[in-house]
Amino acid sequence: MAINKRMYKIGDELAPLTKHMTQEAINHFESSGGAKGPSQFTDVETARSTLGTKGTVASGRMSLTFTTELLRRFFGAEIYNRGGTVDMRFLRPVRPGDSVTFSGKITGMSKEANGCRVTVEVTGTNQKGDTTAVGGGSCLVPSGYLPAEE
Amino acid sequence: MSHAEGPDHRKLLNWDELVIGEQLPTLDYVLTQEMMDEFRLGVMDPEAAFPTISQKVDVRPYHLVYRDDGSVNARCSFHFYNPPVAGKRIVVHAWIADKYARRGKNYIVTEAVSVDEDGRLLDRVITHELKQPSEVGKKWQ
Numbered sequence: 001m002a003i004n005k006r007m008y009k010i011g012d013e014l015a016p017l018t019k020h021m022t023q024e025a026i027n028h029f030e031s032s033g034g035a036k037g038p039s040q041f042t043d044v045e046t047a048r049s050t051l052g053t054k055g056t057v058a059s060g061r062m063s064l065t066f067t068t069e070l071l072r073r074f075f076g077a078e079i080y081n082r083g084g085t086v087d088m089r090f091l092r093p094v095r096p097g098d099s100v101t102f103s104g105k106i107t108g109m110s111k112e113a114n115g116c117r118v119t120v121e122v123t124g125t126n127q128k129g130d131t132t133a134v135g136g137g138s139c140l141v142p143s144g145y146l147p148a149e150e
Numbered sequence: 151m152s153h154a155e156g157p158d159h160r161k162l163l164n165w166d167e168l169v170i171g172e173q174l175p176t177l178d179y180v181l182t183q184e185m186m187d188e189f190r191l192g193v194m195d196p197e198a199a200f201p202t203i204s205q206k207v208d209v210r211p212y213h214l215v216y217r218d219d220g221s222v223n224a225r226c227s228f229h230f231y232n233p234p235v236a237g238k239r240i241v242v243h244a245w246i247a248d249k250y251a252r253r254g255k256n257y258i259v260t261e262a263v264s265v266d267e268d269g270r271l272l273d274r275v276i277t278h279e280l281k282q283p284s285e286v287g288k289k290w291q
Contacts, residue, residue: 028188030192032191032192032204033185033204040283050284051284051290060225061226062193064203065198065200065203069195077197081200081232081233085228087227088227089224090223090225
C-alpha cells in the first residue's frame with residue numbers, strides 16, 4: 001500500500017472540530033461503558049445532589065474523545081491509533097445544548113528512535129467563547145511517513 | 151458511581167491513608183459490537199476506534215474497593231497502541247498512580263492498562279479525579 005508522506009512544521013493549525021452536545025449523546029456514551037443507572041451525567045436529580053448543578057453535565061471523557069477525533073483526523077488513523085496520545089484538563093462543564101469547538105496547532109517536534117514525535121496543543125471552546133478544556137496530544141509519526149531527509 | 155444493591159462492604163475513602171502504588175482489582179470484560187456502536191453514537195464519530203474510553207477502566211476498579219462522596223474528572227490522558235476488536239476479551243490492570251492536594255482540594259490519580267485476549271496492548275489511561283465534587287459544582291451554576 002502506498003504511503004502518503006507528509007510534512008509537519010511547528011505552527012501548523014489543525015482543522016477545527018465542532019460537536020453539538022445532546023443528552024441523548026451523553027446517555028449513549030455512558031450506556032456504552034456499562035453505566036446504566038442514574039448519574040450526574042444522565043440524571044438531573046443526581047447531578048443536583050452530587051455536584052450542586054442545575055442539570056446534567058457531560059463526562060470529561062467525551063471532550064477527551066472529541067480531542068482524539070481532532071488528532072486522528074489530522075494525523076490519520078493508521079498512525080494515530082497506534083502511537084497517539086491525548087491529555088486534557090477539563091475547566092468548565094459541557095452541558096446538553098452546548099456546542100464545543102476543538103482547535104489546535106503543532107507546538108513541538110522531536111526525533112525518536114522510530115520516527116518523529118509531533119506535539120499538538122488543543123483548546124476546547126464553547127458557543128459563549130468560554131474555554132472548556134485545554135491540553136493536547138502527540139503522535140509518533142514513523143519515519144516511513146515522513147519525507148526523506150536531505 | 152452507583153454500586154450493586156445489598157450491603158456495601160467497600161472501604162470509605164481516607165485520602166490521607168491512600169497508598170500510591172496500590173494495585174486495584176483486575177477487570178475483564180468482552181467488548182461487544184453493541185458497545186462499540188453505542189460509543190460511536192455517543193461521540194458522534196463512526197470511526198471512533200477506542201470505545202475503551204467510555205469504559206472508565208481505571209476508576210471502575212477504584213470503586214470496587216472504595217466508596218466516597220463522588221468525584222469530578224479534572225484531567226484525563228490516553229496513550230493509544232492498538233484499537234480494540236469487538237468480540238475480544240479485554241483484561242485491565244489498574245492502580246493508584248498518585249494523589250495530591252491543590253488549593254485545598256484533594257485529587258486521586260488512577261492509571262490502567264488494557265490488553266486483549268491475544269496479548270495486544272490496547273491503551274493506557276491516566277485520570278485525575280477531584281474528590282470534593284460539590285466544590286466545582288458551586289462554580290458551575
